[in-house]
Amino acid sequence: MNKALLGRATFKTVAYFICIALVALSLFPFIIMIINATRSTPEIQQNAISLIPSTNFATNMDVLTGRMFDPLRGIFNSLVISTSATLLTVYFSTLTAFALVAYNWRMRQPFFTLIMVVMMIPAQVSSIGFFQFMFRIGWTNNFLPLIIPAVAAPMAVFFLRQYMLGALSMELLEAARIDGSSEIRIFNQIVIPIMKPAMATQAIFAFVASWNNLFIPSILLTRSDMMTLPIMVSLLRGDAYRVELGAVYLGLALAVLPLLITYFIFSKYIVAGVALGGVKG
C-alpha cells in the first residue's frame, strides 16, 4: 500500500513536471510577443528575446496605426473571411461526412477515395493553376476565392467521417424517419448536435488556418482596404532595412488575439472532452 502510494506520488511529480514544462514552452512565444510589443525597434534588433518590458507601447501603436492602412479594417476583413470560411467548412464537411456515413450509395467508396487523394496534392504548385484561374475570372481583390473553396475541405471531411462512424447510431436516424422528419431536417436537428464536439475541433483548426493564411491572400488581395490583418503585419516588415519591429510584434499580438479568443470559446469542447455515442470495441 505504501509502495503504491509512493508510486502514485512519483507519477504525479513526473507528470506535473512535464506538463508544466510544456506549458512554459507553449506560452513562451506569446509572452515574448507581448513584451516585444512594448519595446522599440533597436531594442528588439539587438535582443529579440527579452523578458523585460520597455516603454515603447504607445510609439509602436502610433507606427501601427499611422501607416497607410487601418488595423481595425484588417481585423474586420480577417473576421469576415475566417468566420465565413469556418462556417462553410464545418457545415458542409459535416454534411459531406453524413453523406458518406449514413447512406449507401454506389459512388460512396470512390468518392471517399477521391477525397483522400485530393488531400495529398501539394498545395504550393496547384496554386499556379489557382492564381491564373482567379486572375482570368477577375476574382482578385475579392473575398470569395478565400471563402468559397472552404466548402470542399477534405481533411475536415475525413476527420468528421472517422468520428461519425463511431458517434452516429443508425437507429436514431431510423427513429427520426419514422417520425416523418425529412433527411435535411434529420441532419440539422439530430446529426449536428451529436457532431458538435468534433465540429468544434474542426472549427478551431479551420479558423486558425484561414486566419493565418498569408500566401494566397497576399497575392489576391492587393487593395489596402481589402487586406487581412496578417498581410498588414507582414507589410510592417517591409524590406530588411526599413523595418518597424516593435510595431510588428504589436501587430502580431493583435493578430493573434482574435484567434485566442475564438480558440478559448471553442475550447470548452476540448476541455470537457467528447462524449461520444460510444465507439464499440
Place this chain on the structure above:
Amino acid sequence: MNPKKKSFSYAKYGYLFSIPFIIVFLIFTFYPTIYTAVLGFTDSQGLGNINFNFLENPLDNFRVVLANQSFLNALWNTILIWVLNFIPQLGLALLLTAWFTSRRSKLRGVGLFKVVFYMPNIITAASVAILFSALFGHPIGPINSLLQMLGHDPYNFLNNPWASRLILIFIQFWMWYGYTMIILVAGALGISPDLYEAAEIDGATGVQSFFRITLPNLKMVMLFVLVTSLIGGLNVFDVPRLFNWGGPNAATTTVAVFIFNWAFTNRYMYGLAAAASMVLFVIVAVISAGIFFLLRDQDAARERKEQKRLRKLHKTNQNREVQKP
C-alpha cells in the same frame, strides 16, 4: 413526402448532400490541379508566358526531376524531418492522452493543459521561424548566452546542417504535438466507459488498460492522425523556408520549398515544378495507401458491419412501411 418513394431512394441523399463539396471541389481544386498536372508534361516556363508545348517525350520533365540531386536531397530532408518529428510527437501525444483520459491518474488542471498545449499551433509560421532563429542567434542569442553561462564558447547552431535540421524538427514537433493530442483525446474519450469498468473488475492496471483498450480503439483516429500528418509533413513549407532559408547547405530545404523556388523565382519553370509536385504526390499517395492497408482491418470490417446493419434496417423499414395502411 410520399412514403413509398422514400422507402427505396435513400441513396440519392448521398449524392445530394455531396453535391456542394463536389461542385466547389471541381472548380477550385480539381481544375487547378489538373491544369498543373498537365503542365508537368509541357515545357511551360517563363513569367506571364501562357504558350507552352507538350514535350516530345512526355516523361522528360520527370526524368530531369528524378535526376536532380538537390531535389532528391530535399526529398530526403523532408522525409527525415517528418519521421524524426512525428515519432516523438505521436509518442508524447499518446502519453498525454493516456494521462488525461485515465480514470485513475486524477491529474489536476487537465483542462488547462489541454487548452494550452495546442497554443503553439495558433502562431503564424513566420513568427515561429523568426523566434527560433533569434533564439539560436550567434554569437549573441539566448541559447548562446546560456552556453556561455555554463562555461562553453558560443556555438553557431544555424551554420551546422544537423543542428539546424534538429531545430526544425523540434519546431515541427512543438507546433503539432498539441494538435495531435487534441485529436487523440477526442478519440479516446469516445471509448465506451463500460470497457474500462470491465477491465478494472478484471484487475487490469492503468498501463494495461491503455494498451489493451485505449490503443486498439484509437485505431481509426490514429489513421487520421498518421495520414494527415504525413500529408502535412511532406508538404511542409512556411517554417523551413523562413527559419533558415533552407540552409545551411540545403539541410532544411524541403521538397515544397524547392518546388516553390523552381516555380515562382528565377526562371519560372512551371513544367518542371509541376512534374516535381506529381512526384511528391505519388510518394505521399503510396505511403498513405500503405498506412491504410496496415490499419485496414477494423475500418473495413466496421464498414461492412455498418452496411449490413443499414441494409437490415432498410429492409425492416420497408416492411414496416408496406404494412402501413
Place this chain on the structure above:
Amino acid sequence: MKKILCLCLAVLLLVGLVACGNGGDTDTTPAPDTGETTTETTPEPEPEPVEPTGDQQVLNVWSFTDEFYTMLNRFFELNPELAERYVVNYTEISTTDGAYQPALDMALAGGGADAPDIWLAESAFVLKYSQGEASHFAATYADLGIDVASAIAAADIAGYTVDIGTRPSDNQVVALGFQATGGAFIYRRSIAESVFGTDDPVAVASEIGPGWDRFWEAAETLGDAGYAIVSGDGDLWHPVRGASPRGWIDEDGYLYIDPSREAFLDMSMRLMENGWHNDTEDWSDSWFADFRGEGAREVFGFFGPAWLVNYVLGPNAGPTYGDWGVAVPPEGFFWGGTWVFANRDTPHTDVVRQIIEWVTLDATTTGLQYEWANGILLGTKDVVASGVVMDISDGRVDILDGQDMFDVFIPANDYARADNMTEFDESINLIWRDRVRQFTGGHMTRDEALESFRQAVADELFIFSR
C-alpha cells in the same frame, strides 16, 4: 485560470482597439523624440479613400515599402490640379516574406484595370524587371514622352543606375532610381583615434585601403588592439561582390566564379581564423548589437551606403551615436537602391510620365531628389542619383559628428558598376554565402564548398558549370 486568461486577453484586445481608434481620429502624431536616436518614423498622412469620385481615375502603384507613397502624396500636393483627376491605389507588399515578386508578377501577367501602372523594384531583383524575365512589361521612358538621354545628362544621373535600368533588347531606359547607393567604410572614430592616432576620414581611408592588402594590415593592427575590423564576413561580401570585374554568368550562359569572388572564401576564412570579426550574420541580432559596440569585441566599422547610416546605424547606434565617420573603402561597390517602372499598357501615360520625371530626373530644388537628399521629406538625409542635386545639397549629419557624408558617398557612385550583376544574383548569392559559411565553419573543405555551390546552382537555376 482559463477565465482569468480569457479576461486578460479581452482587456488587452479592448485596449488595443481603443488605441487604434484614437490613432485613427487624431491627425498625425509624431513619434516622441527618444533623444539618442534620430527620427526613425515619419508619420504618414491618413489613407485616402480609394473610391474614385466623379471622373477621377485610379492609378495603381505597387511597392514593397511606404516610401513611395510619401513621395506620391508630395507630388499631388505640388500638383493639385492632378490630384483632382487621379486617385492612387497603393499596393504595398513586403519583400521579407517573399510575396512581393509573385504577387507583382501575377498582377503584371494578369493585366486589365487592376494591373500596376507604376511599380518599384529593389536592386536585389531589379534586373528581372529591367533586363530579364519580366522586362517586356515595362514601358520605355521614351515611350512615356521623356527625352531620356538629354534629361539624364542634364541631371547628371549616376551611371550605374542608368545601366541597370536599360533594357538590352532595345537598348532603351525602362527604369531609373532616385537613390544612389555607392558604398563607403563607416567606422568608429574613437577606435580610429586610439589605434591609428587619427579619426580623419582621409587618413582612415589610407589605413584601410586602397586595395585589400592595406585592409588586412589594418585588420591585424586592430586585432592586436582587441578590436574586430568588421562584424561578420557578410560585411566584406558587399565590396567584394561590387568590385568583381565579372558577374556570376558568362557570355555563354555558364556559371562563372570570378577569381575575386572565389578569393572571398579565403578572405572569410582569414577573418575567422584570426578572430578579426565577431562571426555574425548580417541582419541578425548579433550584427545589430555590433552597432552599439556591445558585441564580443568592439567592431571598427561596416561597409555600406548612405541608407545604412540613416536607417540602420542611426536608430541602432545608441551610445556610439556621433562616434562615426565615413571613409573611402578599399574597393568601390554599391548596395541596394530602388528603381521605378511604368507599365507599357498604362492608360495614364501623362500623369505617369510626370510622376516619373519628378522622382527620377527633376534636378531642381522642387524635385523629389532635392527634398529626399536634404531630409525635407523624411527627416533623414540620403544620397540621390542626380549629381546636380548632390552639388547643391548638404550632407552634414550629427551621427557622423558633423561630417558631410556626401563628400565620400558621391565619388563612391563612380566606382559602382552594374555590369557584374545578373538577374539571378539574389538566389546565387544566397547559395554562395551559405557555402562560404560552411567552409569557414569547418563543415566543408574549400573544394567541397565550391563543388556544392556549383551543384546547387545547376540544380536550382539550371545554370551549369563548364
